[in-house]
Amino acid sequence: MLKCNPLSRNFFKNNSLNLFMAVLGTSVLSLAILSVPQLFQILIDYLSGSREYSLRGIILLTAGIFLMEFFSAVATYFFRTKFSTRAVLQYRNFACDYLLKKKVADFYASNSSVYLSALSTDLMKIKEQFLDQIPIITQILFCGIGAMIVMLRYNVFLACMSCVLSLIPFFAALYSGKNMGELEDRLSTRNAEYLAFLKDFSIGFTIIKSYKVEAIFSKLHGAVNEKTEETMLKRERCVEKVNYFAAISGYITRLSILFLSAYIAFTRHSISIGTVIAFSQLIHYLIDPLSSLPSMLSEAKAAYRLTDKFWDTIKREEELRKVVGNKKALEQQEFIEHQSTTEHKDRVGDKIAIEEQSGMAEALPSLRGEILFNQICFSYSEGKEVLKGLNLRVKEGEKVVLLGTSGSGKSSILKILMSMERAQSGTIRIGGQDTMDLGEDRIFKEISYIQQEVFIFDGTIRENICLFQNCREEELQSVIERAGLRNLVKEKGLDYLCGENGAALSGGERQRISIARSLLRKTPILLADEITASLDKENTYLVLDTLLNIENTTEILVLHDLDSRILSRVDRICVLKNGKVEEEGNFTELLEKKGYFYALYHVEAE
Ligand SMILES: Nc1ncnc2c1ncn2[C@@H]1O[C@H](COP(=O)(O)OP(=O)(O)OP(=O)(O)O)[C@@H](O)[C@H]1O
Incomplete structure (x- = not known):
């Protein structure tokens, strides 16, 4: 049968x-x-x-x-x-x-x-x-x-x-x-x-x-x-x-x-x-x-x-x-149980509050407040720890840059924040709410995550910005302006076909379209992971300048290029080493400190 x-x-x-x-x-x-x-x-x-x-x-x-x-x-x-x-x-x-x-x-x-x-x-x-x-x-x-x-x-x-x-x-x-x-x-x-x-x-x-x-x-x-x-x-x-x-x-x-x-x-x-x-x-x-x-x-x-x-x-x-997740959740629970009982009580209180609100995700206010990474330990495979008790605080509305040598774990931090990977121990809270309780859907709704690999659908510029949805004309024009797409749209029109994965666009144009997409979503948090890696210096500056001009948004930017014009404009630079934040401060402070950042900056300059 x-x-x-x-x-x-x-x-x-x-x-x-x-x-x-x-x-x-x-x-x-x-x-x-x-x-x-x-x-x-x-x-x-x-x-x-x-x-x-x-x-x-x-x-x-x-x-x-x-x-x-x-x-x-x-x-x-x-x-x-x-x-x-x-x-x-x-x-x-x-x-x-x-x-x-x-x-x-x-x-x-x-x-x-x-x-x-x-x-x-x-x-x-x-x-x-x-x-x-x-x-x-x-x-x-x-x-x-x-x-x-x-x-x-x-x-x-x-x-x-x-x-x-x-x-x-x-x-x-x-x-x-x-x-x-x-x-x-x-x-x-x-x-x-x-x-x-x-x-x-x-x-x-x-x-x-x-x-x-x-x-x-x-x-x-x-x-x-x-x-x-x-x-x-x-x-x-x-x-x-x-x-x-x-x-x-x-x-x-x-x-x-x-x-x-x-x-x-x-x-x-x-x-x-x-x-x-x-x-x-x-x-x-x-x-x-x-x-x-x-x-x-x-x-x-x-x-x-x-x-x-x-x-x-x-x-x-x-x-x-689910099995792996449960195992990790269990490990995490054990870790939390070692923490102070007060914190534990807070956490339970938060959890109950969130559970009470479950099923009302649509009606929930947007995720605001500081992002707090607390004692994050993370590895992709056993014995190869990428993050070793990382602590990081990003205040609401701050523009923070993550720096570090290749493989230091910058992208991993963003992936854990997006719940695409799960830390073995430690917590991440946004506005006091544990990301584990928020769930992937809510996180994707509240955080824009722009990656180095931009995907452009085989459709028009308009479709790629609005992602095939209807969007208000004024809003569309505004994001086109802010994402630096004005010239492209003027020259080719919004109905210009981008080709398979944006074959008919330049790298900078593709990246700006992905920024325009994020701007249209108006999320309170924006993450950008080495999004300018394939661009020249001038285009890199223009793209990052666009991101830094977005108001009322908490931003974490992973950067490769140590351009002083950008670094001097961000609120804080966090430098990673050995799975932790080794140094943090603004551009001038870190240069004056003549520590790890200073060394990286000068190596790059040379
Ligand atoms: N999916 C994965 N599976 C296993 N190991 C991974 C995976 N992704 C990254 N890694 C490893 O984890 C470590 C941290 O990677 P991550 O991408 O976070 O570093 P990064 O600082 O962003 O590096 P880069 O500047 O080169 O992009 C690296 O050693 C990398 O090889």
């Missing part, structure tokens, strides 16, 4: 009528198909001199069968295609909405090619081998059962013999198709790997060309391609083997029945020549279901398993994350 998962339930939701009509159509079609051998028998017996039937009756019967076949075939085609296309549409919509609800870290726990392959190649296989096959399998079953009944009516002995002999192709198909499910699974994994390669290939094409590594990539492609094709070949061979066994055994059965019925007709005269012809036709409808059903069913089952596989993958990441 078919066990639906929440994904595959979408195949049948609001779609049962289409499926029912398609199955009804195929059932009527089976009746029409089964009438044909009987028509042959009547016609041949009439031509051999039997006066049981009239020519007028035969003509009327022929016309009736033809009409029945025509209308049921049209209905089947219409409803079958309607059923399968709606099923695919609903499945994809559900999967997309489900993925959109996932946490960022959960989404990226799988390679994106898993999603691509599940919703393209795998889904097409499910459509062809499962959804489209449901009415066909019903038709085959109907024809098989109907053929048996008609045969029994003609001659019980021959019908029983046909039934027994038809078991040969049935077992042959069953035996030869036993690996089908496993091969289908393996092929799906290979397809996902191939898609992952293609994704790297297309995104990294410029790098491949500029580093002249075409030959290596050609080799890598060859290897991945070969692996995929090898599995495909195994699957094809399995299908061929099933078909071959079915054909050979079916041929033996058909011949046996023909000889047997002809023998009975000529020696015992208990059946007519017309019946022999009818039997030779009807046996097809008995052999075909028995020989093709096992392979069709195993193919359909294997294809259906792909939905289970996809569902398990997207669920498993969440479950895993």
Whole structure:
């Protein structure tokens, strides 16, 4: 029995009528198909001199069968295609909405090619081998059962013999198709790997060309391609083997029945020549279901398993994350329990207050107040601590710059603040509220996070700034002005197509669009992680200048470029070393201190 998962339930939701009509159509079609051998028998017996039937009756019967076949075939085609296309549409919509609800870290726990392959190649296989096959399998079953009944009516002995002999192709198909499910699974994994390669290939094409590594990539492609094709070949061979066994055994059965019925007709005269012809036709409808059903069913089952596989993958990441999250939460709880009881009480009080407000996220006031990192310890893997008891306070409205050598943990701090990573111990509070209690949704709503890698959708400038939503014209013009996009918009217009990932824009323009996006959201907190890394000095200055001019916003900027024009304008500079803030102060203070910042600044200047 078919066990639906929440994904595959979408195949049948609001779609049962289409499926029912398609199955009804195929059932009527089976009746029409089964009438044909009987028509042959009547016609041949009439031509051999039997006066049981009239020519007028035969003509009327022929016309009736033809009409029945025509209308049921049209209905089947219409409803079958309607059923399968709606099923695919609903499945994809559900999967997309489900993925959109996932946490960022959960989404990226799988390679994106898993999603691509599940919703393209795998889904097409499910459509062809499962959804489209449901009415066909019903038709085959109907024809098989109907053929048996008609045969029994003609001659019980021959019908029983046909039934027994038809078991040969049935077992042959069953035996030869036993690996089908496993091969289908393996092929799906290979397809996902191939898609992952293609994704790297297309995104990294410029790098491949500029580093002249075409030959290596050609080799890598060859290897991945070969692996995929090898599995495909195994699957094809399995299908061929099933078909071959079915054909050979079916041929033996058909011949046996023909000889047997002809023998009975000529020696015992208990059946007519017309019946022999009818039997030779009807046996097809008995052999075909028995020989093709096992392979069709195993193919359909294997294809259906792909939905289970996809569902398990997207669920498993969440479950895993929950387990890891719970473990980390437990560790964190233990850590907190070591802290003073007063603080603990405050925390519980806060938690209850937040819980009381849960479900009212929309109505909550925006996150204001200072950001406080308290004793944050964090590592990606055991034994490699990135942050070692980091303390950092960013007051409301402050513009703070994080500096440090490569790998000192600057980006990690922002990721932990965004709840994209979870610290093993310590707390982060925004306006007194623990970010662990706030949840990812609220944090993403209140904090703009601009990263070095800007993603530009393949749409217009307007769509990319407003992210496909309607936004007020004055607001749009204001952010365009503040993000320094005036010249670009004046020259190209808001409906200018940016190209795939902004291929038709410069690096600075792409980055300004991402700033305009953030400005439009008017969040109280803005984080920027090395957003000017790919820009020249002048553009870097212009982009950062835009950020520093935003009022009423707390900003944490991770910078690489130590430009005094920017550093002298920010409220505070925090320099990281050994997983902690080594030094902090304004630009002049830190220079006068002649400490770690001074050394970094002069190394950069040289
Ligand atoms: N997803 C990850 N998995 C494992 N280790 C990671 C991951 N991301 C970063 N790291 C490691 O954690 C350390 C801190 O990385 P992080 O990106 O926070 O540093 P950073 O100061 O921002 O560096 P940079 O200036 O080079 O961007 C580095 O040693 C890095 O290799």
